[in-house]
Amino acid sequence: METQYRGAVLGGLICQTFFGLVLVAIYRAMYAGKPQDMPLSNITTYVWLQQAFFRMLLSTDTDLLDRIRTGAIAYDLCRPLHLYGYYYSRVLAMKMTGSILRALPMLVIAALLPAGWGMCLPASVPALLAALAALILGMFCICALENVTMGLTMRTLDPRGVQALLNLLLMTFSGNILPLTLFPDSWQRAITLLPYAQMLDAPIRLYTGEYALGQAPAVMIIQLCWTVLLVAGGCLLWRANQKKMIVQGG
């Protein structure tokens, strides 16, 4: 078992380093052809931070959906537990361990890369602290979003279709496919308000200094609003689902 965990961490590390290098190479090529307003070092930092915290975005917990499909959810309902709270903490724990295990070595690798390829230092110490705070808030926000996704997919017994669609939205609007800073300005005004942008995009911008320190409170208020909204919505959705849930077979 331990070998499997170590293998997963190592494999993820190699995979994310490869992706990061490819992406940085693409942006370097793009900048060589037509430089953008955003400095290249900001983009490479953005790429590396996205790669380091990749596990935070991707939902990997298929357990609940399996349990619903097989009917094992009956056991969860036989426990004196708040079902939403139980799964929220599960998701949070998985994302935290997943991203901490991967982020630390990734950041070391990114810092060791030569200038123009690797990551730069934060804009300032307060900026780093603000980014960290925003990252934690973003973590709460993405867990809430994931539970909403789960609540929606719970309604169909085989959720792969709905989930593929929602994951595409997530990957696009969280800046994983293309850094949000490279979207047209008019787009950015709308996109940065979406919950997807609160997870990694906002903390990264605080880190690189693209959001000035003065903007930090506003950013965090948006994050907080989304978190509260998504948790409340998720709770309602789950409660409604629970009423409709029929445990199959057995």
Place this chain on the structure above:
Amino acid sequence: MSYIFVDHLCKSFVVRKKREKGVLLREKETVHALQDVSFEIERGELVGYIGPNGAGKSTTVKILSGILVPDSGTVRVGGRTPWENRKEHVSHIGVVFGQRTQLWWDVPLLDSYSLLKDIYRVPEEKYRKRLDELTEALQLGDLLRTPLRLLSLGQRMRAELCGSLLHSPELLYLDEPTIGLDAVSKLALRDFLRWENAEKGTTILLTTHDMEDIVALCSRVMVLGHGSKLYDGGLQELLTQYDTTKTVQVEEHQNIDQVIASMYKNLGL
């Protein structure tokens, strides 16, 4: 009022069928899983709940544990209505579904148990005592540090039972607990259930297709068929009533399945 009080319980499901060619809408069929079922069970009883597949046994158990909401009828368990205050209700009951697992697949039993302890908020000292007692009665001592996935079916069932009894529930539902077990494991399981019932006064409702479980454990049997209760009373009376050959004694276990089969036939199932 009795510990478990069920009065005029009804539950139906809508099953949608595949649309046939040339028909606009899918055909719907209503399956009456439970029709007007009533019974009472006293505290400390060990009751067998039998019936052919699809009779509505599991549906009853699910309603009694608060997972399903019935269409109509009254249910009180220990003075509570199961589905109205699910969280409060389930902290007093334990459930074992023989075909599913409640423990965590990849972690040692001890870790699963300590998580269950936290979920049910069992005080540390009480948990230690109960765990010692259960591991001894279920002979789990050597297995506590083994992950669930490495256990055999018989070991797993014992581990499941331990998991569902850690919080000392007043009431235990067992849904086919002996399914797939070998003779030794079955006997051990029955001994344990008898012990738990006698020593701890835990009320047990046992659903099974293994008639020997019933013979070995239950003095009272309820028979369910097509969603209605068909019989409720002593096992011996049931067998003499439906014994077509009039020769079979309860002690002669070989023929008990035949007696039950003829009983189902007589009852028109």
